[in-house]
Amino acid sequence: MDKRESKIPLIRFPEFKEGWEHKQLNELLKVSKKKNKDLKYSKEEVLSVSGELGIVNQIEHLGRSYAGASVHNYGLVENGDIVYTKSPLKENPYGIIKLNKGVPGIVSTLYAVYKVKDNNADGEFIEHYFSLDANTNRYLRPLVRKGAKNDMKINNEYVLHDRIFVPKKEEQKRIAHFFNVIDTKINQLKEKQNLLEEYKKGVMQKIFTQKIRFKKEDGSDFENWDNTTLGKVFKIFNGYAFSSKDSCENGVKWVKIADVGIQRMQRENVSFLPFEFRELHKKFLLKKGDFVIALTRPILNGELKIAEIDDFFHNSLLNQRVGKIISSNNLIFIYYFLQQQWLINSIEKNIAGTDPPNLSAKEIDHIKVSIPKVKEQEKIAKILSNIDNKIAKSINQIDNLKNYKKALLQQMFCY
Structure with missing residues (x-):
C-alpha cells in the first residue's frame, strides 16, 4: 500500500519515455452500485467468472443456473465493467479479476463490480495486468482475510485500496492492443483445435459404423468385420x-x-x-x-x-x-x-x-x-493418428503462444 517512485518496464514500445506511476486502484476504478432492482435481467442472464474463459453466461458455462430465489439484489455487469470474484481457485486463492467483454448481465453478491475511470485507465490493460496469477495473488494477498469457510472477508471498496504501476492511458491502450492480438491468435488456434476434434469424432463415427471402409493394397475389399x-x-x-x-x-x-x-x-x-x-x-x-x-x-x-x-x-x-x-x-x-x-x-x-x-x-x-482384421485396423489407426497429430500440433502451438504471452506480460509490466 506504500507509494513508490515511478518505474520503467524491461520491454517497452519505443515511443513512450515517461516512468510508470504507482497509483492506487481506486484512481483507475470505482465501485459500481447498480443493482437488478427492476428485474431487467433474469436468472437466465446470470454471469460467472472463469479463469480460462473470463466473464461468461452461467448456464452456458456450467450447464445450469445457480441463482438464488431472487435476483433483484444482484449486481449489474455492463460491457467494459471489471468484476472481482470472491471465490478461491486453485491458482488464485484470493479470487480473480476479469473484464466483461461480452453481453451485459448480472452477478451474485459474491462478486464486486467496478466501472473503469476512462480518463485514467483502459479496462483491457487492467485485465491483462491481472491475467498473470502472480500479479493477482500479489495484489490481493495483503488485502483479503479468509473466513472459516474459505470465504473472502473484504468489502468492495477495500479491494481498490492497494496500488499498481500504470503508464499514461495512451500507453495502456497500446499494450492492451498488443496482447489482444496475441489473444486473438490463441483463440484462432483453439478454434482450429475444436474443429479438428469435431472432425475426428465424425470420422470415427463413420469408420466404426462401417460407413467408411478401406481397401487392401491391391485395391480389393477387406473382409467383413x-x-x-x-x-x-x-x-x-x-x-x-x-x-x-x-x-x-x-x-x-x-x-x-x-x-x-x-x-x-x-x-x-x-x-x-x-x-x-x-x-x-x-x-x-x-x-x-x-x-x-x-x-x-x-x-x-x-x-x-x-x-x-x-x-x-x-x-x-x-x-x-x-x-x-x-x-x-x-x-x-x-x-x-x-x-x-x-x-x-x-x-x-x-x-x-x-x-x-x-x-x-x-x-x-x-x-x-x-x-476388422488387423490389416484394416492398421489403416484405421494411421488415419486417426494423423488427425491426432494435427490436434497435438495445435495444442503445442497454443501452449507455446501462451508461454510467449506470459513471458512478455512479466517483462512489459512494472511491479
Missing part, C-alpha cells in the same frame, strides 16, 4: 501394489491413476520409486507405445481415461488400479476403438453399482463388438 466380445479383443494387465512409503525424490517413475488422463498422460504430480525397483519389478515396466487405462473411476465426463505411454513415462512402473492393454490386435486401433461413445456408455453401465466404480476384465469381457 468379425463379431466377437471385448474379452477376445484385448486383456488388461493389472499393476503392482507399490506403497507410497517407498516413494522418493528421484528414481524410477511410477504411473498412478492420477497420471492417466483422457487421451493423454498427465505430468503434474509425478512420483518416483527407488531405482532398484526397476529390476525387482521389471514385469511391471511400461514402454513407450504401451496403452494404459484407469481402473478406478475410469470414466470422467463421459470419456474414458485411456492414454499412450510417451517418452516422459518410458521405463516407468505400473501401479495398481491402472491396467496395461494387452492384445494381438493393433493397440492404436484399440485405443481409438475404446473411445466410441456407445462403448463407453456400455462399460459405464457394467461397472455401475460400486463406489468408487472399478473396472476389471470380468465386468466388460462379455460386451459384444465388431472389429
Whole structure:
C-alpha cells in the first residue's frame, strides 16, 4: 500500500519515455452500485467468472443456473465493467479479476463490480495486468482475510485500496492492443483445435459404423468385420501394489491413476520409486507405445481415461488400479476403438453399482463388438493418428503462444 517512485518496464514500445506511476486502484476504478432492482435481467442472464474463459453466461458455462430465489439484489455487469470474484481457485486463492467483454448481465453478491475511470485507465490493460496469477495473488494477498469457510472477508471498496504501476492511458491502450492480438491468435488456434476434434469424432463415427471402409493394397475389399466380445479383443494387465512409503525424490517413475488422463498422460504430480525397483519389478515396466487405462473411476465426463505411454513415462512402473492393454490386435486401433461413445456408455453401465466404480476384465469381457482384421485396423489407426497429430500440433502451438504471452506480460509490466 506504500507509494513508490515511478518505474520503467524491461520491454517497452519505443515511443513512450515517461516512468510508470504507482497509483492506487481506486484512481483507475470505482465501485459500481447498480443493482437488478427492476428485474431487467433474469436468472437466465446470470454471469460467472472463469479463469480460462473470463466473464461468461452461467448456464452456458456450467450447464445450469445457480441463482438464488431472487435476483433483484444482484449486481449489474455492463460491457467494459471489471468484476472481482470472491471465490478461491486453485491458482488464485484470493479470487480473480476479469473484464466483461461480452453481453451485459448480472452477478451474485459474491462478486464486486467496478466501472473503469476512462480518463485514467483502459479496462483491457487492467485485465491483462491481472491475467498473470502472480500479479493477482500479489495484489490481493495483503488485502483479503479468509473466513472459516474459505470465504473472502473484504468489502468492495477495500479491494481498490492497494496500488499498481500504470503508464499514461495512451500507453495502456497500446499494450492492451498488443496482447489482444496475441489473444486473438490463441483463440484462432483453439478454434482450429475444436474443429479438428469435431472432425475426428465424425470420422470415427463413420469408420466404426462401417460407413467408411478401406481397401487392401491391391485395391480389393477387406473382409467383413468379425463379431466377437471385448474379452477376445484385448486383456488388461493389472499393476503392482507399490506403497507410497517407498516413494522418493528421484528414481524410477511410477504411473498412478492420477497420471492417466483422457487421451493423454498427465505430468503434474509425478512420483518416483527407488531405482532398484526397476529390476525387482521389471514385469511391471511400461514402454513407450504401451496403452494404459484407469481402473478406478475410469470414466470422467463421459470419456474414458485411456492414454499412450510417451517418452516422459518410458521405463516407468505400473501401479495398481491402472491396467496395461494387452492384445494381438493393433493397440492404436484399440485405443481409438475404446473411445466410441456407445462403448463407453456400455462399460459405464457394467461397472455401475460400486463406489468408487472399478473396472476389471470380468465386468466388460462379455460386451459384444465388431472389429476388422488387423490389416484394416492398421489403416484405421494411421488415419486417426494423423488427425491426432494435427490436434497435438495445435495444442503445442497454443501452449507455446501462451508461454510467449506470459513471458512478455512479466517483462512489459512494472511491479
